Amino acid sequence: MSIESLKCKECGTAYELGAYYVCENCFGPLEVAYDFSGFDPVEAKRRIQAGSQGIWRYADFLPFEGRPNDPLEPGLTPLVRADRLAERLGLEAEIWIKNDAANPTHSFKDRVVAVAVAKAQELGFKTVACASTGNLANAVAAHAAAAGLDSYVFVPANLEEQKLLATGVYGTNLVGVRGNYDDVNRLCIQLAESRPWAFVNVNLRPYYAEGSKTLAYETVEQLGWELPDRVVCPIASGSLFTKVGRGFQEWLDLGLVTGSQPVFNGAQAEGCSPVATAFAEGWDVCKPQKPDTIAKSLAIGDPADGPYAIEHARKTGGGVDSVTDAEIREGIKLLAETTGIFTETAGGVTVGVLRKLAERGEIAGGERVVVYITGEGLKTLDATRDTFQMHEIDPDLESFEVEFRQEVAA
Amino acid sequence: MSITVKIPTQLRAATGGESTVEVTGATVGEALDAVFDAHADLRQRITQDGDLRRFVNVYVSGEDIRFQQGLDTAINEGDEVTILPAVAGG
Numbered sequence: 001m002s003i004e005s006l007k008c009k010e011c012g013t014a015y016e017l018g019a020y021y022v023c024e025n026c027f028g029p030l031e032v033a034y035d036f037s038g039f040d041p042v043e044a045k046r047r048i049q050a051g052s053q054g055i056w057r058y059a060d061f062l063p064f065e066g067r068p069n070d071p072l073e074p075g076l077t078p079l080v081r082a083d084r085l086a087e088r089l090g091l092e093a094e095i096w097i098k099n100d101a102a103n104p105t106h107s108f109k110d111r112v113v114a115v116a117v118a119k120a121q122e123l124g125f126k127t128v129a130c131a132s133t134g135n136l137a138n139a140v141a142a143h144a145a146a147a148g149l150d151s152y153v154f155v156p157a158n159l160e161e162q163k164l165l166a167t168g169v170y171g172t173n174l175v176g177v178r179g180n181y182d183d184v185n186r187l188c189i190q191l192a193e194s195r196p197w198a199f200v201n202v203n204l205r206p207y208y209a210e211g212s213k214t215l216a217y218e219t220v221e222q223l224g225w226e227l228p229d230r231v232v233c234p235i236a237s238g239s240l241f242t243k244v245g246r247g248f249q250e251w252l253d254l255g256l257v258t259g260s261q262p263v264f265n266g267a268q269a270e271g272c273s274p275v276a277t278a279f280a281e282g283w284d285v286c287k288p289q290k291p292d293t294i295a296k297s298l299a300i301g302d303p304a305d306g307p308y309a310i311e312h313a314r315k316t317g318g319g320v321d322s323v324t325d326a327e328i329r330e331g332i333k334l335l336a337e338t339t340g341i342f343t344e345t346a347g348g349v350t351v352g353v354l355r356k357l358a359e360r361g362e363i364a365g366g367e368r369v370v371v372y373i374t375g376e377g378l379k380t381l382d383a384t385r386d387t388f389q390m391h392e393i394d395p396d397l398e399s400f401e402v403e404f405r406q407e408v409a410a
Numbered sequence: 411m412s413i414t415v416k417i418p419t420q421l422r423a424a425t426g427g428e429s430t431v432e433v434t435g436a437t438v439g440e441a442l443d444a445v446f447d448a449h450a451d452l453r454q455r456i457t458q459d460g461d462l463r464r465f466v467n468v469y470v471s472g473e474d475i476r477f478q479q480g481l482d483t484a485i486n487e488g489d490e491v492t493i494l495p496a497v498a499g500g
Contacts, residue, residue, distance in 0.1 A: 010465070022420045022495040027456055027465045029497070186469070189494050193419050202497055285464050288476050302474070304496045307464060 003063045006030040019203040030206045032063045041255045055214040063207050068118035072146040074110030077102040079222040085338040089358040092365030098372050105142045106376035107135035112211035117143045119207040120198035127197045131188035133181050133297045134163035141170035154184050162379045182302045212240045216247025227259045228370040232354050234346045235266040235275050236298040238305030245312045266320035267353035269293035273322035275306045294325045295345040323352035342377030413441045416492045424451040439481035465496045
């Protein structure tokens with residue numbers, strides 16, 4: 001396998017491999033194009049299985065000639081069967097949770113950042129940067145520290161405290177911008193023009209986005225080289241959603257797995273649902289929104305990959321749904337109570353949409369469904385505040401007996 | 411009315427390397443038409459059938475025109491019109 005070029009997703013114009021992300025002819029996004037001629041699926045499978053215990057076992061499908069040196073390798077996160085969750089939802093289906101909170105900085109963003117930081121080093125950058133809703137900030141700061149690069153991390157100033165603390169600790173230049181994510185993003189696009197920095201999700205975006213494909217590869221491998229029937233996946237910019245689809249498609253095309261694309265269900269928060277709205281209205285493009293939701297990691301009002309996410313949901317017979325803040329909190333609790341997995345608000349959105357699909361009877365008995373949990377509950381503690389009560393007692397037996405008399409008597 | 415239109419790096423090949431273009435116009439659409447008159451190659455790069463292509467974002471003094479009246483958004487003396495590619499992913 002070799003990487004061929006960067007190719008415009010809209011008009012197909014090819015560019016050399018560098019820090020470019022926009023087509024000069026039509027402004028479309030650039031994507032990495034590979035040359036898989038002479039590909040041998042048996043040999044490829046052997047190389048994967050003999051590979052590292054993380055995303056670099058899939059190096060043959062990532063934009064590098066060899067396996068890069070990565071001191072903080074993410075990936076191979078648990079895929080767990082969630083029978084108690086299925087039961088609570090009244091489903092006869094197989095529900096699997098892909099717990100991507102189990103990454104070095106506790107979100108799926110470690111995958112994309114590992115790829116982007118390795119590429120930044122290959123291209124000779126000394127400083128990495130990003131526009132972030134929080135999880136990306138954690139990942140960029142950590143991977144830059146591990147690689148010995150300087151970093152600048154731009155976030156909305158009103159971000160959850162946990163995400164600010166879990167970024168600053170790595171010794172990055174943390175910049176809180178007085179505005180929402182879309183304002184931060186616009187600022188970073190402008191900065192990328194004048195600074196010699198690798199903005200992982202701006203000028204390195206074509207490489208960065210490739211990292212999300214590893215979620216699809218792992219899912220196939222962990223299911224015993226089979227595809228799920230359906231996936232439920234959160235949508236912020238739409239990049240993860242479409243790249244998971246691309247990952248499945250590549251392996252289908254290359255003969256590493258047989259079957260067809262799973263049905264793709266996208267999940268958004270009602271307070272920031274440009275993709276769900278466009279899907280419901282039958283539009284091909286998204287109308288931007290001003291986000292107002294507790295799911296801050298999904299609060300992108302102007303999702304650049306929205307059109308591709310809509311297209312993929314339609315093509316696979318799926319859809320894009322949204323849930324309220326109350327349903328997000330219930331989703332977090334439901335997952336925690338039935339699987340022991342504590343997710344952040346984005347996971348609450350995803351589980352909330354799974355529940356909606358179950359209630360609408362869209363998930364058939366015997367279906368195999370994979371639910372992507374992309375981040376850790378400890379990062380958004382406010383979402384669980386006041387959802388339960390602690391029993392406070394004096395340190396003596398009587399105090400305990402009094403407090404729990406009802407339960408003891410029963 | 412004098413308006414400054416900021417051209418992103420990726421489009422400067424079409425403006426002879428210029429990063430800003432001074433034009434006149436009462437709306438974003440008129441200002442962009444004036445830019446296209448001066449640099450004809452830009453029109454097909456960022457518009458299609460009279461509308462902006464789907465990955466082109468335009469801001470008037472920092473505010474996305476899709477939150478306003480699109481190409482009909484009024485502009486005033488001294489406003490800055492910025493053209494940027496749509497990129498996101500936090």
